[in-house]
Amino acid sequence: AQSVTQLGSHVSVSEGALVLLRCNYSSSVPPYLFWYVQYPNQGLQLLLKYTSAATLVKGINGFEAEFKKSETSFHLTKPSAHMSDAAEYFCAVSEETSYDKVIFGPGTSLSVIP
Amino acid sequence: NAGVMQNPRHLVRRRGQEARLRCSPMKGHSHVYWYRQLPEEGLKFMVYLQKENIIDESGMPKERFSAEFPKEGPSILRIQQVVRGDSAAYFCASSQTQGTGELFFGEGSRLTVL
Numbered sequence: 001a002q003s004v005t006q007l008g009s010h011v012s013v014s015e016g017a018l019v020l021l022r023c024n025y026s027s028s029v030p031p032y033l034f035w036y037v038q039y040p041n042q043g044l045q046l047l048l049k050y051t052s053a054a055t056l057v058k059g060i061n062g063f064e065a066e067f068k069k070s071e072t073s074f075h076l077t078k079p080s081a082h083m084s085d086a087a088e089y090f091c092a093v094s095e096e097t098s099y100d101k102v103i104f105g106p107g108t109s110l111s112v113i114p
Numbered sequence: 115n116a117g118v119m120q121n122p123r124h125l126v127r128r129r130g131q132e133a134r135l136r137c138s139p140m141k142g143h144s145h146v147y148w149y150r151q152l153p154e155e156g157l158k159f160m161v162y163l164q165k166e167n168i169i170d171e172s173g174m175p176k177e178r179f180s181a182e183f184p185k186e187g188p189s190i191l192r193i194q195q196v197v198r199g200d201s202a203a204y205f206c207a208s209s210q211t212q213g214t215g216e217l218f219f220g221e222g223s224r225l226t227v228l
Contacts, residue, residue, distance in 0.1 A: 044157070
């Protein structure tokens with residue numbers, strides 16, 4: 001079964017600084033990889049999705065993620081953090097046997113310091 | 115608003131009572147998923163349903179929990195004889211097409227067991 005790990009349960013960055021949130025998946029290449037964002041007291045919203053068409057995936061709100069098979073990683077980045085980026089970020093994968101069964105990582109809480 | 119609708123948003127129950135959580139998927143979506151989010155933890159898959167069928171319930175506790183998605187009406191997650199450990203946020207998600215892994219989430223139902 002697929003699984004994901006996210007290094008760092010809490011990340012703080014200054015406004016305008018680079019955002020880097022780390023995600024590693026289990027050894028077999030999953031069909032799909034995702035990043036979701038959750039704002040306080042809200043549901044999750046899809047940021048971006050990897051489908052093997054391209055290793056660098058661009059998402060909403062200026063975020064992007066790069067798939068690196070050699071490192072089994074799918075880290076999320078944004079060049080310049082905004083205050084509105086403060087939220088919980090979840091990396092997720094879909095199961096090979098059931099693409100619609102999405103497995104989520106534990107999440108990383110991003111704080112943006114003015 | 116054509117988003118995923120969950121109700122109630124907040125539910126308080128005493129130990130031993132029953133909790134019923136409802137989810138209406140996005141218009142045109144026939145796949146429904148339930149996830150549980152415990153404090154400081156990520157989302158844990160519980161069950162995947164299509165109309166009148168349970169496709170995957172591998173994440174559902176064997177006792178006290180049940181889910182349905184009838185031909186008419188919302189999907190319902192039912193928890194019988196609740197215990198304090200059931201206190202969590204329960205999220206419903208829906209998808210339109212099987213195999214894409216793209217989920218649209220509701221805002222969640224927060225269950226508190228006293």
